[in-house]
Amino acid sequence: MKKFVAFALVTALLASTASAQExxxxxxxxxxxxxxxxxxxxxxxxxxxxxxxxxxxxxxxxxxxxxxxxxxxxxxxxxxxxxxxxxxxxxxxxxxxxxxxxxxxxxxxxxxxxxxxxxxxxxxxxxxxxxxxxxxxGPGTFLYRKDILDKAGVNPTTMMKSWEDYIAAGKTIKAKTGASLINSAAGVYGIVTRTNLKNGEGIYFDSKNNLLVGPDSPRFVRAFTLAKQVRDAGLDAKIGEWSNEWYDAFKKGTVATQFSGAWLTGALQSWMAPDTKGLWRVQNLPEGGYASWxxxxxxxxxxxxxxxxxxxxxxxxxxxxxxxxxxxxxxxxxxxxxxxxxxxxxxxxxxxxxxxxxRVLWRDAARKTQPIDVNKYDSVADQILATELTNVLEQGKDIKQALTDARAQILRRAR
Missing domain, CATH: 3.40.190.10 (Periplasmic binding protein-like II)
Known part of the structure; x- marks a missing residue:
């Protein structure tokens, strides 16, 4: 009987090993x-x-x-x-x-x-x-080319005090160096809509599925308004992200700043623009804001x-x-x-x-960023708002009307 038990145990062990090595x-x-x-x-x-x-x-x-x-x-x-x-x-x-x-x-x-x-x-x-x-x-971060800001005589800390200071600095940078402030005005919209959200809020919907987008939303009105100010002042290069033009702008220094997540630094150093090593610095977002990007x-x-x-x-x-x-x-x-x-x-x-x-700056930012609720219609809202922002920037559509139309479209799709 003992021999049978021992044999059974060995067989089970061998079977287990064989299974593990499958x-x-x-x-x-x-x-x-x-x-x-x-x-x-x-x-x-x-x-x-x-x-x-x-x-x-x-x-x-x-x-x-x-x-x-x-x-x-x-x-x-x-x-x-x-x-x-x-x-x-x-x-x-x-x-x-x-x-x-x-x-x-x-x-x-x-x-x-x-x-x-x-x-x-x-x-x-x-x-x-x-x-x-x-x-x-993706702790939200502000990346800037130190060499370009130095040439323009712009203080990176001062330009982050407010969005208005950021745009004013952009005008100085453009005048003194010829570099654009940012690749696309849409980048300003993207950060403003994600910054300092309240607990229980998503970017587009709250925790009860109420839509937060509309002509009466201060966050979206301001995001559209600031983006339009950047475009009207000729401060953006009108280059979309994840395009060859975007990568070239980083390599050639034709764009001075970029809002993104901390992860962009890794992409820049590994494959986007490795030859720009040492030229970049980072700061927190304007107006003491924190965002997940x-x-x-x-x-x-x-x-x-x-x-x-x-x-x-x-x-x-x-x-x-x-x-x-x-x-x-x-x-x-x-x-x-x-x-x-x-x-x-x-x-x-x-x-x-x-x-x-x-990294210490990013870690601090991550720990101050509030949880953001996700919604199954986030990607729908994102696409609709991107289209309406383009209508504002390129066709001169009224901001309140664009947000009214965006709200109606999102609600229709969400039904």
Whole structure:
């Protein structure tokens, strides 16, 4: 009898080992520059899990999310792990195409306290499902070319006191250096609409699904007004983001400033404009504002065939401090993990920023940024408002009328 029990135990152990060594291909779909972070940690992953091969498919951010939208709608072509940018979390959480990570076997509730609070709210759907794990966040930041501002005699601290000071400085910069203040006036609109939101507010909707857009909204009226002032003064280069012209402007120094998330510094140093090392500096946003600009998450489609390994991969990318720090060093992906934000690297100067200790500034900004509610119609509102802003900037449409029309269109689509 003892021999039989011993044999049974050995057999079970061998079966378990064989199962553990079963070859698995884990399909991961992502976008730049999240793909850089995934490639960077792949050797460490392979060492831990030699039987699980990561098959990474990366597309440009728009193409990636369009492909994932189609895949979720049809149930075809879904990966095991799906990267999601913050602007799409609400939309993707609308149906039941993503796993609720609150539930077993994931039990992600135990990990939520490990992350910057506002990013947990961003990944929580209206019906309280936790649909994605945060990996990086985008503390809003103001990047500027120190050499251009020095040539113009403009003080970067003074120009951040108010939006009016920013525009006045832009006129001086343009007159003395020929450089545009910003790539597009839409960038000013983008930051103003995201700055200093109240608890329980999203960018476009509040926690009760009330639309916050309209001609009586001070935030949107001001955002449109300031953007128009920048355009009317000839201060923007009229260049869209993620275009070759945008990259060239960074390389050639024809644009003096940029509002974005802290992650843009990593993109500049790694592939956009690496030869401009030492010329850039950063500051907080105008008028002491704080905003979330971007952020990335990992989700598991319900159709995933490798959910166990998908979850192991996601934990490796999000709650593992080593992975978070490596992604931060390699491509500037600001860690969502709080413990990673206390790593000694945060006290070091950033060579690309002339040795400035920018990471401490970003960490402080992240901790002062309020949680922002997401809504399944965020992407719809974003597209409609972008169109109406273009109508204002390029066709001279009245701002109040543009916001009235935007409100009507969003409400119609949201029905």
């Amino acid at each position: 070859k698995v291909t884990l399909n991961v779909a992502a976008f730049p520059s999240l793909d850089v972070a995934i490639k960077a940690i792949t050797p460490a992953w392979n060492k831990l899990h030699p039987n699980v091969t990561i098959k990474l498919v990366a597309q440009e951010i728009g193409d990636h999310h369009n492909a994932m939208t189609t895949a979720l709608a049809t149930g075809q072509g879904l990966p095991d792990v799906m990267a999601v940018e913050i602007g799409y979390v609400g939309k993707f959480s609308e149906g039941k195409g993503l796993e609720d990570l609150n539930k077993a076997p994931y039990n992600a509730g135990q990990y939520k306290k490990l992350f910057t609070p506002f990013t947990v709210a961003q990944a929580t759907s209206a019906d309280k499902r936790f649909v994605a794990m945060p990996t990086d966040i 971007g952020g990335s998450f990992y989700a598991i489609p319900t159709a995933s065939k490798n959910k166990q390994w998908a979850w192991e991969f996601i934990k490796f990318m999000t709650v593992d401090q080593g992975s978070q720090i490596k992604a931060f060093i390699d491509n500037g992906a600001f860690p969502a993990l709080l413990s990673a934000q206390n790593d000694p690297i945060f006290n070091q100067g950033v060579p690309f920023l002339g040795g400035q200790k920018a």
